[in-house]
Amino acid sequence: MGNSALxxxxxxxxxxxxxxxxxxxxxxLSEIDYFWGVTPERMVIxxxxxxxxxxxxxxxxxxxxxxSLIDSVGVTVDVTVSGVNGVDIGVEVNNxxxxxxxxxxxxxxxxxxxxxxSSTNPTLPTGYTKKRLVGxxxxxxxxxxxxxxxxxxxxxxxxxxxxxxxxxxxxxTAYSSYDAAVxxxxxxxxxxxxxxxxxxxxxxxxxxxTVRPNGFTLGEIRTNISAQVAGTLAVGQRLPVRMIMLSSxxxxxxxxAAESGDIYMDGFKLKLW
Amino acid sequence: MFDETPSGMVVLNMGTATSFTQVDAREFIPYxxxxxxxxxxxxxxTTTDSxxxxYLRPNGFTNMTTFVYYxxxxxxxxxxxxxxxxxxxxxxxxxxxxxxxxxxxERMWLYALGYELNLW
Numbered sequence: 001m002g003n004s005a006l007x008x009x010x011x012x013x014x015x016x017x018x019x020x021x022x023x024x025x026x027x028x029l030s031e032i033d034y035f036w037g038v039t040p041e042r043m044v045i046x047x048x049x050x051x052x053x054x055x056x057x058x059x060x061x062x063x064x065x066x067x068s069l070i071d072s073v074g075v076t077v078d079v080t081v082s083g084v085n086g087v088d089i090g091v092e093v094n095n096x097x098x099x100x101x102x103x104x105x106x107x108x109x110x111x112x113x114x115x116x117x118s119s120t121n122p123t124l125p126t127g128y129t130k131k132r133l134v135g136x137x138x139x140x141x142x143x144x145x146x147x148x149x150x151x152x153x154x155x156x157x158x159x160x161x162x163x164x165x166x167x168x169x170x171x172x173t174a175y176s177s178y179d180a181a182v183x184x185x186x187x188x189x190x191x192x193x194x195x196x197x198x199x200x201x202x203x204x205x206x207x208x209x210t211v212r213p214n215g216f217t218l219g220e221i222r223t224n225i226s227a228q229v230a231g232t233l234a235v236g237q238r239l240p241v242r243m244i245m246l247s248s249x250x251x252x253x254x255x256x257a258a259e260s261g262d263i264y265m266d267g268f269k270l271k272l273w
Numbered sequence: 274m275f276d277e278t279p280s281g282m283v284v285l286n287m288g289t290a291t292s293f294t295q296v297d298a299r300e301f302i303p304y305x306x307x308x309x310x311x312x313x314x315x316x317x318x319t320t321t322d323s324x325x326x327x328y329l330r331p332n333g334f335t336n337m338t339t340f341v342y343y344x345x346x347x348x349x350x351x352x353x354x355x356x357x358x359x360x361x362x363x364x365x366x367x368x369x370x371x372x373x374x375x376x377x378x379e380r381m382w383l384y385a386l387g388y389e390l391n392l393w
Contacts, residue, residue: 039392044366239361
């Protein structure tokens with residue numbers, strides 16, 4: 001991978017378009033470089049096409065890794081491998097979040113990927129002294145990655161709805177709590193995107209599911225007011241909800257016990273840059 | 274958020290396909306720096322069955338083929354032309370999405386309301 005030096009040559013041309021030698025000077029990060037240093041250029045993270053359940057592809061344009069500006073990145077990281085482009089320490093662990101790091105070896109000017117269960121302090125392979133956190137992937141109880149696509153900070157699952165069902169067929173009328181830590185890496189995510197379904201078998205004219213971030217006492221999101229016709233039985237709707245999160249826990253309830261609700265995870269928004 | 278009349282922001286005009294069909298949204302979202310489009314969804318059922326279900330998914334999300342991505346239930350089994358409006362955020366990664374209705378007689382319109390930049 002190429003590595004642009006932190007100091008870049010800026011060439012000034014005269015009015016005839018000729019280069020003036022005296023005006024070739026090193027300059028600290030240009031405005032454009034600074035921009036990509038803050039935000040990587042079109043970060044794309046997704047399951048590898050051939051081995052989607054244990055390999056992740058990471059690619060982007062310019063990215064700043066602890067002071068080193070990299071022009072482009074394209075790596076595949078394998079959770080069954082140890083070290084560079086693999087897991088930082090130990091062997092694959094199931095039912096866990098693996099944080100996805102890009103690491104850089106300044107001596108060889110090499111960029112690689114790394115999985116770590118740490119979101120703050122991965123164990124770096126020899127020679128790799130710089131790192132940057134760029135995403136996370138869930139390794140499920142069967143040691144298979146959930147399938148997803150991340151573009152910059154936005155992550156959406158590419159899974160069947162049965163797989164991403166978090167809370168099934170609930171009918172509690174007082175708030176209950178659900179810890180969604182399995183479904184989004186809450187330490188590096190700020191919002192979740194849900195599908196919320198509700199049904200009503202009473203024949204009244206409404207069913208209401210209410211969700212809120214745990215920790216909220218007054219604010220709430222009501223959704224799926226359905227059953228447009230009084231007297232119609234067994235009605236249902238499923239609509240999206242986007243919600244900030246204070247922790248990994250959300251609260252949910254229905255408006256009366258004859259109603260039921262389901263909550264699915266669509267994706268989440270990271271807060272990495 | 275766009276400040277345009279809905280008629281000028283039609284992403285899908287009365288879509289009736291019953292298998293996943295690609296929708297080009299590139300006119301309404303700069304997908305290289307934005308990956309979430311906000312849509313106004315209008316789903317309508319012209320039959321007397323029990324509802325209308327609209328499927329939507331990001332382009333290329335093939336594992337989603339078996340489920341209702343966004344279902345909107347208009348459950349009046351006795352009347353025609355049931356209509357439901359919803360505002361949704363849709364993930365876009367290449368400028369396209371896919372939609373499908375569950376059966377003939379259902380149809381859907383999508384209008385672009387805006388998009389969320391993903392620059393910082």
